[in-house]
Amino acid sequence: MKKPxxxxxxxxxxxxxxxxxLAWASHAAAGAPSLTSIFQVEGMTCxxxxxxxxxxxxxxxxxxxxxxxxxxxxxxxxxxxxxxTPQAILKAIEKLGYSxxxxxxxxxxxxxxxxxxxxxxxxx
Ligand SMILES: [Cu+2]
Numbered sequence: 249m250k251k252p253x254x255x256x257x258x259x260x261x262x263x264x265x266x267x268x269x270l271a272w273a274s275h276a277a278a279g280a281p282s283l284t285s286i287f288q289v290e291g292m293t294c295x296x297x298x299x300x301x302x303x304x305x306x307x308x309x310x311x312x313x314x315x316x317x318x319x320x321x322x323x324x325x326x327x328x329x330x331x332x333t334p335q336a337i338l339k340a341i342e343k344l345g346y347s348x349x350x351x352x353x354x355x356x357x358x359x360x361x362x363x364x365x366x367x368x369x370x371x372x
Contacts, residue, residue: 282312283329285337285353291346292318304340308332323348326356 292298298316301323305314310331315324325337334350341348 281329282326282356283353284324284326284356285334286351287323287325287334287338287341287348288351289316289321289323289341289346289348292316292321294318297346300344301341301346304344305337308336308340311337322351 289301292301295318297318301316302314305311305323305325308327310328312326312328314326316322323341327337334353338348338350
């Protein structure tokens, strides 16, 4: 009779899921203002590249979620602006060998917080 066992893969996946849940929960509890930054990323050629970018950025303290698309040459990062900067995110992407630049940063509400439109929305 075979003993039931956990494969290393399923243990890793469970750990990742738990860590992801914890990160999300602590962020939600703190009620920190989250920002969304969109980056243009040159050099990603497949889903593996997307996964690499997501992993590297998600590892940064304060990053809530990461979306990456090699077809759109784009990465969208939601993060706590008091813990991590767009510059740190750029560095993490560039460390992987891709060239990246910040396209825009928005508050979670959708209000622009950078660029010349910021002044137009200073009331709300
Ligand atoms: Cu690739």
